[in-house]
Amino acid sequence: xxxxxxxxxxxADRQAGAARLRxxxxxxxxxxxxxxxxxxxxxxxxxxxRKWHYAVLATLEEFGPASQAELSRRTGIYRSDIVAxxxxxxxxxxxxxxxxxxxxxxxxxxPTEHGHRQLLKLDRLLTEVEDEVLAPLTPPEREQLAxxxxxxxxxxxxNA
Numbered sequence: 001x002x003x004x005x006x007x008x009x010x011x012a013d014r015q016a017g018a019a020r021l022r023x024x025x026x027x028x029x030x031x032x033x034x035x036x037x038x039x040x041x042x043x044x045x046x047x048x049x050r051k052w053h054y055a056v057l058a059t060l061e062e063f064g065p066a067s068q069a070e071l072s073r074r075t076g077i078y079r080s081d082i083v084a085x086x087x088x089x090x091x092x093x094x095x096x097x098x099x100x101x102x103x104x105x106x107x108x109x110x111p112t113e114h115g116h117r118q119l120l121k122l123d124r125l126l127t128e129v130e131d132e133v134l135a136p137l138t139p140p141e142r143e144q145l146a147x148x149x150x151x152x153x154x155x156x157x158x159n160a
Contacts, residue, residue, distance in 0.1 A: 036133045043129050049122055052077055052085045057094065057111060057119040065110040067100060094118050 021027055044050055055075040060066060063074065072082040086109055089095040094115035100106040111119070134142050 060111045
């Protein structure tokens with residue numbers, strides 16, 4: 001690339017892009033999600049964690065011990081993947097699995113004290129990421145954005 005050719009990924013080039021692209025809400029939503037997702041994944045990786053680890057720990061914290069099937073439903077993690085996630089969390093001492101006394105074919109997953117501490121650590125980390133991602137927005141704008149995104153997610157979740 002010559003010195004006179006602008007870098008297509010530069011912020012100046014993105015600003016100079018076609019107006020129909022700059023004003024297309026679905027495209028902007030996708031670009032913001034990609035940037036946010038990248039930052040979340042990078043920060044979690046530095047803490048030796050993944051999004052699904054956080055999802056399982058947060059779900060257990062809010063709803064209490066649960067079967068693997070229930071965790072799959074509540075987190076949106078495919079049933080075929082939930083076992084691997086729980087295995088990772090169990091290997092790290094963040095959750096314990098035990099047979100369900102009501103149905104011995106089922107395992108109940110319970111967070112450990114170490115899992116609770118890890119969740120608090122990940123909460124702080126994700127708050128930092130959210131502050132970074134949403135830095136240009138005022139607190140009321142952040143609240144409004146969260147409400148609007150929840151509306152979209154709820155609407156499309158019902159229709160999925």
